[in-house]
Amino acid sequence: MTVSPSTVESxxxxxxxxxxxxxxxxxxxxxxxVVKAPDKVRTVLGSCIGVAMYDRVAKIGxxxxxxxxxSTEGTGDPAKFADTAVDLLLEQLVEAGGVRARxxxxxxxxxxxxxxxxxGGLGRRNAESVTARLAHHKIRLxxxxxxGQRGRKMLLDPASGMVQVEIIGETPxxx
Numbered sequence: 676m677t678v679s680p681s682t683v684e685s686x687x688x689x690x691x692x693x694x695x696x697x698x699x700x701x702x703x704x705x706x707x708x709v710v711k712a713p714d715k716v717r718t719v720l721g722s723c724i725g726v727a728m729y730d731r732v733a734k735i736g737x738x739x740x741x742x743x744x745x746s747t748e749g750t751g752d753p754a755k756f757a758d759t760a761v762d763l764l765l766e767q768l769v770e771a772g773g774v775r776a777r778x779x780x781x782x783x784x785x786x787x788x789x790x791x792x793x794x795g796g797l798g799r800r801n802a803e804s805v806t807a808r809l810a811h812h813k814i815r816l817x818x819x820x821x822x823g824q825r826g827r828k829m830l831l832d833p834a835s836g837m838v839q840v841e842i843i844g845e846t847p848x849x850x
Contacts, residue, residue: 705755709737709767712834720784722798736833738766744804747765757804781838783829785821805824818850
């Protein structure tokens, strides 16, 4: 089951995963996707933040790919900004059957890809903004893998809430 707005759904590529016919949904920049296990969702990040929310009991989870810390910094899809993306992802997760009181989150990314000062600390500001918005909604931040200077791959398994994180060129880790 995939729940996503039509503007986001068109940007989601799907790739079958064996053995149970599960699908891994890939989201790009400003993408968002909510899935039910056994499906999974993934993205690749630099200074952007991947925010994963999940309800392990309902086995539903979702991910957003946040580009900018605040919707006052530009225009476009609500999934693009930390403040509006967290709100929208939480709303979609609950609409798909997740229970708000059981929702937890994990965040990944926020790298200083070209040096923190050169990019105006964008990765750090993205991480801070997503964390603040989760706190606003009283969503528990269960784990994070943010900062550094290298990009990461992120994969959410909503069955367990586990997020596989792979810093480009290194062995994957699980948070």
